[in-house]
Amino acid sequence: MIELTIDGKTVQARPGTSVLEAALAHGIDIPRLCYHPELSVSGGCRLCLVEVEGRPDPVPSCGLECAAGMVVRTRSPRLAEMRREIIDLFVSDHPLDCVICDKAGSCLLQKYAYEYGVSKTSYQFELSRTLYQDDNPFFLRDHKYCILCSRCVRVCEEIVGASAIEIAGRGFNSHVATPFDGPMIDSTCVFCGNCVQVCPTAALMPVSRRGKGREWEVERVKTICGYCGVGCEIEYAHRDGQILYAQSTPQAPVNGEFLCTKGRFGWDFATHPDRLTTPLIRRDLAYALGLTDEPWRLPDESPLETPASSIAERFVAVDWDTALDVVAGGLAQVVQQHGPDAVMGLSSARCTNEENYLFQKFMRVGVGTNNIDHCARL
Ligand code: SF4
Ligand code: SF4
Ligand code: SF4
Ligand code: FES
Numbered sequence: 001m002i003e004l005t006i007d008g009k010t011v012q013a014r015p016g017t018s019v020l021e022a023a024l025a026h027g028i029d030i031p032r033l034c035y036h037p038e039l040s041v042s043g044g045c046r047l048c049l050v051e052v053e054g055r056p057d058p059v060p061s062c063g064l065e066c067a068a069g070m071v072v073r074t075r076s077p078r079l080a081e082m083r084r085e086i087i088d089l090f091v092s093d094h095p096l097d098c099v100i101c102d103k104a105g106s107c108l109l110q111k112y113a114y115e116y117g118v119s120k121t122s123y124q125f126e127l128s129r130t131l132y133q134d135d136n137p138f139f140l141r142d143h144k145y146c147i148l149c150s151r152c153v154r155v156c157e158e159i160v161g162a163s164a165i166e167i168a169g170r171g172f173n174s175h176v177a178t179p180f181d182g183p184m185i186d187s188t189c190v191f192c193g194n195c196v197q198v199c200p201t202a203a204l205m206p207v208s209r210r211g212k213g214r215e216w217e218v219e220r221v222k223t224i225c226g227y228c229g230v231g232c233e234i235e236y237a238h239r240d241g242q243i244l245y246a247q248s249t250p251q252a253p254v255n256g257e258f259l260c261t262k263g264r265f266g267w268d269f270a271t272h273p274d275r276l277t278t279p280l281i282r283r284d285l286a287y288a289l290g291l292t293d294e295p296w297r298l299p300d301e302s303p304l305e306t307p308a309s310s311i312a313e314r315f316v317a318v319d320w321d322t323a324l325d326v327v328a329g330g331l332a333q334v335v336q337q338h339g340p341d342a343v344m345g346l347s348s349a350r351c352t353n354e355e356n357y358l359f360q361k362f363m364r365v366g367v368g369t370n371n372i373d374h375c376a377r378l
Contacts, residue, residue: 004070013066020048020061023074030074031083031112034149035062036198038256039158042150046086047112050074058082084116090147092121093128093172094201101145103202105215109147128172135183138265139196139206143175146203152176152195159258164189176203193264197247197257206245206265213239222249225263228349229356230254232263243267279323280315289326292316331367340368347374 001012006023013022018041023030033045041063049058053071058079061072073079090109096119098104113119129143150167153176157163164187168177178187196204218237225232233252237244246264248257269275281289283296296314318326334342345363347356356374363372 002066002068004066004068004072006072007074015066017066018062019050019052019064019066019070019072022066023050023061023072028074030061031115032062033108033112033147033200034151036151036154037250038258039151039154039198042154045147045149047083049079049082051076051079080116083112084118087113087116087118088121088123091118092123093126094147095127095144096120097145101202102205102209102211102214103145107202108200126172129175131175133184134207136185136189136191137207138191138261139193139204140210141176141184142203142205144203145201146176147201148174148176149200151198151200152204155194155198155258156189160190160192160194162188162190162192165195191261191265192259193261194258197259197264208243208265209237209245212242212244213237218244225259226350227260227262227266229351229353231352232259234259234263236267241271243270278317279320280311281318281323281326283314283316285326286316286318291318291322335367341371343367343369344371344373345369347372349375 002015002017003010003012004019004022005011006019006026006028009026009028011022011026013025017025020030020032020035021037030048030050032048034042035045035048043060043063046060048061050061050064051058051073052064053073061074087109091113094109096113098107098110101107101110104110127144129146131141131143133141133143135141148167153165153167156165164184165176165178167174168181169175178184178189184191193206196206199205218239220235220237222233222235225234232255233248234246235249236246246259246267248255248259248263250257281291282298283292283294284298286292287295331343343363345359345367347359351359360372363369
C-alpha cells in the first residue's frame with residue numbers, strides 16, 4: 001500500500017489507484033463530470049483538478065496515480081476559481097433550462113454550477129449543438145444539453161461492446177454521433193440504455209420520463225428483474241402509480257449500474273390494463289366443474305388467434321386455491337391413466353433459482369418423472 005496525504009488526511013491506496021479514487025474511498029469528494037468508476041479515464045472535463053505539493057500547476061486527479069508521500073489539496077481559492085472558469089465555459093454552450101429540465105435535481109452540471117455559483121456564462125453564449133433526435137421508442141437525444149463528457153461513448157464500447165456511437169467533428173462541431181449521423185435504429189445500438197444511465201445531464205433521457213416528474217417528485221422502489229435468472233437489481237422511479245423509468249445503482253450486487261434492454265425498458269407490462277391479475281380457467285372446464293352457469297364450446301381455431309377482447313368470454317376468473325385444485329386434479333388424472341412419463345414440466349427463467357430447484361424436485365419426486373426442462377435452453 002502507498003501512503004499519501006489528501007486535504008491533511010493520511011490515506012492508503014493500492015499502487016495504480018488514482019488520486020480521485022483514493023480521495024473518494026476516504027470520503028473526500030472531488031468535483032468530476034467525465035469520470036465514471038466503471039469506465040476508462042478520459043480526462044476531458046478538467047473539473048477534478050487538484051494541487052500537488054511540488055508541482056506548479058493543478059493536475060486532473062482522475063488520471064493522476066497515487067505516489068508515496070504525495071501531498072494533495074482538493075480545495076483552495078485557486079482551484080475554486082479554476083473550476084468556476086471551467087463551468088463558465090460549459091454553460092457558454094449549454095442552455096441553463098434547469099427550470100423546465102427533466103434532469104434538474106439529478107444533473108451533475110447543475111449541481112456544480114450551484115456549488116460554484118455560476119448562474120450564467122461570462123462568455124458570448126453560443127449554442128453549437130441543436131440536434132434533437134427522437135428516433136427510437138426508448139430514449140431521446142437532446143444534443144443542446146450534451147457536455148461531450150464521452151461517458152456514453154465509453155460505456156457503449158467498454159461495457160456493452162456495441163460501439164454504436166462516437167464523438168464526431170471538431171471544436172463547436174463536435175457531437176455524439178452514430179455512423180453517418182443516422183438514426184439509432186440503423187446503428188449497432190442494442191437499446192440497453194446504459195448510455196442514458198451514465199449521462200450526467202439531460203442530453204440522454206428515457207422517453208417514458210419526458211415531462212412526467214423531476215427528481216424530488218418521484219418515489220423509488222428496488223426490486224429484482226423478473227426477465228431472467230441473472231437476477232439484476234432494478235430501481236423503478238414511479239409517480240402516481242406509474243413507472244417513469246428503470247435504472248440500477250452502483251451497489252447492485254450482480255449488475256452494478258448496468259442493465260440490458262429488457263430490464264431497462266421492458267417494464268410496461270407491470271401496469272398494463274391487459275395484465276393478468278388472477279388465475280383464469282377455460283369456460284368449458286369451469287362449466288363442467290360447476291364454476292359457471294354459462295356453457296361454452298372450445299372453438300376450432302388456434303388459441304393464438306384468440307383476440308384479447310374475447311378472453312373474458314372464453315375464460316372464468318377464479319381464486320388461486322380453485323386454480324391449483326384444477327391443475328393438481330388434472331395432473332393426477334393423467335398420471336393415473338398414462339403413467340408419470342406422460343407429463344412434462346417446463347420451468348421458467350423468470351423464477352428464482354430456489355423456485356426452479358423446488359419445481360424440479362416436485363416433478364421428480366412428486367410426479368415421478370425426469371421429463372423436466374427449462375425455457376432458458378429453448
Ligand atoms: S441538463 Fe442540467 S444544467 Fe442543463 S438545463 Fe438540465 S438540469 Fe440544467
Ligand atoms: S443504448 Fe446501449 S448500445 Fe445503444 S448507444 Fe446506448 S450504450 Fe450503446
Ligand atoms: S450525451 Fe451525455 S454522456 Fe454522452 S457525451 Fe453528452 S453529456 Fe456526456
Ligand atoms: S473527472 Fe477528471 S477530467 Fe473529468
